[in-house]
Amino acid sequence: MARLVAEDIAVRFGTFEALRGVDLTAESGSFVTLLGPSGCGKTTLLNVIAGFLQPSRGRLAVDGKDITALPPEARDSAMCFQSYALFPHLSVADNIAFGPRQKRVARDETVRRVDGLVRQLGLVDHAGKLPNALSGGQQQRVALARALAVAPGLVLFDEPLSNLDAKLRDQVRNEIRALQRDVGFTAIYVTHDQAEALALSDMVCLMNKGVIEQKGAPRDIYFRPRTRFVADFIGAANLHRGKLCGGAMSTPLGVLHCCHEDGEDVEICWRPEAARLGGDLSGTVKAVAFQGAHVDVFVSAGPETVRLQVPGELNVSIGDTLQFSVPPEGVIALEASANA
Amino acid sequence: MRKSPFNTILSGLLIAVMTVWLAVPFGMALLWSLVDPSQAWSYPDILPPKLSFERWSLMWDSTSLPIAMFNSYSLAPMAGVGAVLLAMPTAYAFGRLEFKGKAVWQTLVLVPLIMPGFVTAIFFASLLFSMGFFARYPAILVGHVVMLLPYAVRILSVSFSLVRQDVVNAARDLGASPISVFRVAYLPVLKPGIFAAFLIVFILSIEEFALAFVVGSPDFTTIPTILYSYLGYNFIRPNAAVVALILVVPNVILMLILERLLQSANPAGISGKG
Numbered sequence: 001m002a003r004l005v006a007e008d009i010a011v012r013f014g015t016f017e018a019l020r021g022v023d024l025t026a027e028s029g030s031f032v033t034l035l036g037p038s039g040c041g042k043t044t045l046l047n048v049i050a051g052f053l054q055p056s057r058g059r060l061a062v063d064g065k066d067i068t069a070l071p072p073e074a075r076d077s078a079m080c081f082q083s084y085a086l087f088p089h090l091s092v093a094d095n096i097a098f099g100p101r102q103k104r105v106a107r108d109e110t111v112r113r114v115d116g117l118v119r120q121l122g123l124v125d126h127a128g129k130l131p132n133a134l135s136g137g138q139q140q141r142v143a144l145a146r147a148l149a150v151a152p153g154l155v156l157f158d159e160p161l162s163n164l165d166a167k168l169r170d171q172v173r174n175e176i177r178a179l180q181r182d183v184g185f186t187a188i189y190v191t192h193d194q195a196e197a198l199a200l201s202d203m204v205c206l207m208n209k210g211v212i213e214q215k216g217a218p219r220d221i222y223f224r225p226r227t228r229f230v231a232d233f234i235g236a237a238n239l240h241r242g243k244l245c246g247g248a249m250s251t252p253l254g255v256l257h258c259c260h261e262d263g264e265d266v267e268i269c270w271r272p273e274a275a276r277l278g279g280d281l282s283g284t285v286k287a288v289a290f291q292g293a294h295v296d297v298f299v300s301a302g303p304e305t306v307r308l309q310v311p312g313e314l315n316v317s318i319g320d321t322l323q324f325s326v327p328p329e330g331v332i333a334l335e336a337s338a339n340a
Numbered sequence: 341m342r343k344s345p346f347n348t349i350l351s352g353l354l355i356a357v358m359t360v361w362l363a364v365p366f367g368m369a370l371l372w373s374l375v376d377p378s379q380a381w382s383y384p385d386i387l388p389p390k391l392s393f394e395r396w397s398l399m400w401d402s403t404s405l406p407i408a409m410f411n412s413y414s415l416a417p418m419a420g421v422g423a424v425l426l427a428m429p430t431a432y433a434f435g436r437l438e439f440k441g442k443a444v445w446q447t448l449v450l451v452p453l454i455m456p457g458f459v460t461a462i463f464f465a466s467l468l469f470s471m472g473f474f475a476r477y478p479a480i481l482v483g484h485v486v487m488l489l490p491y492a493v494r495i496l497s498v499s500f501s502l503v504r505q506d507v508v509n510a511a512r513d514l515g516a517s518p519i520s521v522f523r524v525a526y527l528p529v530l531k532p533g534i535f536a537a538f539l540i541v542f543i544l545s546i547e548e549f550a551l552a553f554v555v556g557s558p559d560f561t562t563i564p565t566i567l568y569s570y571l572g573y574n575f576i577r578p579n580a581a582v583v584a585l586i587l588v589v590p591n592v593i594l595m596l597i598l599e600r601l602l603q604s605a606n607p608a609g610i611s612g613k614g
């Protein structure tokens with residue numbers, strides 16, 4: 001149980017600013033994901049929260065207590081490392097038991113936790129092995145188990161599922177979420193995978209170049225992206241830029257309507273699934289990808305190509321002209337990004 | 341697969357070189373050490389006329405060889421431990437910290453190695469003399485530790501740089517005390533380096549002549565100084581052979597151990613990212 005507040009965290013490596021003023025609040029027992037392109041500072045932020053890195057500016061507090069100057073061993077957090085960082089000469093079971101032993105957890109409680117995690121994460125056959133005798137995905141699960149075994153108030157996950165196959169990833173992801181609900185720890189979860197972020201989180205923080213560009217509930221982030229970067233990074237987005245006059249913007253496809261105040265240079269976007277068949281927008285079908293429940297259709301007019309998602313039973317072929325419309329509530333006006 | 345003639349020639353050559361280089365001197369030393377005092381081995385005999393362990397027992401009983409061996413074999417492990425312990429902080433700094441002028445310092449630490457042993461020995465002896473320090477055993481011990489420290493620093497720096505910061509972080513993150521962090525994150529990676537540094541210092545201390553001779557003169561003996569006394573004006577080849585073998589055999593064994601240590605794959609050094 002821990003409520004984490006990070007205020008204005010900045011980190012510089014030499015002249016390079018890896019974090020440039022990050023504000024983040026993770027409510028007690030909530031699941032917060034950090035999402036963003038490689039090199040945007042996700043691991044750096046976790047390192048600051050864990051205490052491995054001193055921020056050059058800013059302040060960290062857990063449950064109202066300032067922990068900025070506390071060393072890692074005195075913080076109530078455990079990290080699941082992107083690089084696993086397993087102890088190579090300790091067996092899987094000893095790796096997992098390391099944290100509880102250091103924290104002087106009773107012996108039978110330690111055994112209980114280790115057994116439980118080994119079973120939940122499918123490591124029963126490997127408990128006696130050394131980490132080097134495991135596959136990448138197995139090592140990753142050991143790293144996960146080792147962090148969870150401490151039962152801390154705050155768990156920091158750095159891409160904990162990146163090395164698992166799709167099926168196992170789904171399973172372990174559900175286990176993490178179930179465990180988090182049971183135990184009630186606060187989770188800060190780094191991932192590259194936007195679907196994972198949307199599915200798991202109470203709050204998604206989208207990071208870009210050392211700042212959090214937007215944070216909010218998954219629905220907010222998806223349906224109300226504030227900047228082009230967010231719209232582009234989460235899901236697919238069709239972007240147009242131009243003059244908005246009387247709530248209408250003319251594009252090569254036709255006129256798009258939008259509930260936003262007029263402006264000379266406005267950027268708008270809409271999701272592929274917002275498109276409806278029939279209407280006054282039109283273009284030539286350039287490519288079709290059948291996805292089962294729906295069809296991805298790429299339609300172009302002039303220099304612009306957009307992506308539509310239409311019902312799977314629709315039969316379109318390349319070269320057809322497609323008529324469609326986008327309802328005004330499906331069109332989102334974007335702000336200029338603060339850090340393009 | 342058939343061996344190519346080139347390979348055959350090469351391995352033949354290797355065997356020949358090894359024979360000339362190792363087997364012949366060893367064999368000769370062994371033969372000479374077994375020459376019986378009563379019957380000299382001289383031209384044109386190919387082998388000594390009579391073999392016995394007479395020389396060995398003679399050397400053992402009538403010379404200061406036991407004392408020299410005691411000195412050498414007690415100095416060497418202490419010098420090894422001392423050098424390893426003293427090298428640790430410097431090696432830690434070189435292996436794990438970033439600071440201004442690190443490269444310069446790293447070179448400076450190695451400079452003593454190019455200093456001829458006798459130069460160091462003479463000035464060290466006069467320093468001791470002027471300080472009024474006459475206990476020769478501790479003096480030689482200190483001398484060996486200081487002289488051989490660069491080797492230990494060099495080896496341990498590399499070991500320290502192999503320790504992975506994320507493993508150190510993981511240990512701290514899980515609440516480990518500094519001692520536990522050292523045990524779980526440092527020691528497994530450092531262990532081969534510690535052994536290697538200890539053995540190198542051990543071997544070099546056993547073989548060190550200049551300092552032991554200058555500081556220890558006239559009557560403090562180690563194996564190399566006693567060997568020298570048989571190579572000097574009263575050169576007795578069979579006796580010298582006995583001392584040479586006593587000097588060299590343990591070293592060969594230690595070298596073999598060292599070789600194994602350095603070769604053995606170090607599981608702690610391999611990265612975990614799969």
Ligand SMILES: Nc1ncnc2c1ncn2[C@@H]1O[C@H](COP(=O)(O)OP(=O)(O)OP(=O)(O)O)[C@@H](O)[C@H]1O
Pocket residue numbers: 013016018037038039040041042043044045082
């Ligand atoms: N020790 C360091 N010294 C210098 N620069 C660093 C250091 N650590 C990280 N950086 C830089 O800081 C930036 C952020 O790194 P970070 O590891 O936080 O990225 P990330 O978001 O975790 O990326 P990924 O998704 O690839 O893991 C990168 O540009 C990286 O090059």
Ligand SMILES: [Mg+2]
Pocket residue numbers: 042043044082158
């Ligand atoms: Mg990272």
